[in-house]
Amino acid sequence: MRPGTTGFLASMIVVIGVVAGGCALDPVQPTRDPSARPPSPSGAEPSVPTTRLPPPTVRPSSSGFSEYVATSCNGRPSASQVIAVVRPKLNLAASVQITVTTQPTCAGTWQYTVLSVPNHELVHVVTNGAPDALKVVAAGSNPCIPAVRVSAPSGLRAVLGCDTVTATTTATTTP
Structure with a gap:
């Protein structure tokens, strides 16, 4: 070694030690999954229901037909029973020929x-009851x-369009 280099080396070792000490990696900190639930305030795990309710179903009436959806009667009643x-x-x-x-x-x-x-407009017929005991509720245009x-x-x-709101306007003229 040359004279005067020992001080230089010593200062280099100090600089390297300081730099290495300042650049040391922080210990790995635990990270939290962003999609995870936050911890409960009591520290206990929140209870999760284990059973689910079944989806709501459309129950048919005593006739076997749903009240919420109109569908073909499949002959219960038949067109002949309605005509009768x-x-x-x-x-x-x-003798008057009625067609369906x-x-x-x-x-x-x-x-x-x-x-x-x-010789008539179409006749819209609404009936109620069992096929063998129908009652006419409405019949007409x-x-x-x-x-x-x-x-x-x-x-x-819904099929009849009874729930729709229609507006009627009256035209007025001023003399």
């Missing part, structure tokens, strides 16, 4: 059928009478 109960209500003779435009549609214990009668609006199942009212 509506013919006397419309005062139609047995829309087969019976059911919601709950209610039915909706569209019939064609010669507008089936959305108050009894249907208030009592018919929502599925049938």
Whole structure:
């Protein structure tokens, strides 16, 4: 070694030690998963329900048809049964040929059928009851009478359009 270098080396060792000490890595700190729940204030794990409730189901009425969705009656009642109960209500003779435009549609214990009668507008028929004991609730060009609006199942009212709001306007003229 050359004279005067020992001081230089000593100062280098001190500098390296200071630099190495300042650059030392911090110990690894635990990190928290951002999607994890925060710890509960009591320190105890929160209870998690182990059972789930089943999804809500649409229950059919005693007729087997849902009240919330109208669907084909599949012959319960048949179009002939609807015609048989509506013919006397419309005062139609047995000789008048009635044809079915829309087969019976059911919601709950209610039915909706569209019939064609010669020389008349389409007849919208709303019935209620079991197929062998039908009662006519409405029969005519507008089936959305108050009894249907208030009592018919929502599925049938939706098909009939009874729940829609229509505005009527009256034109007035000023002289």
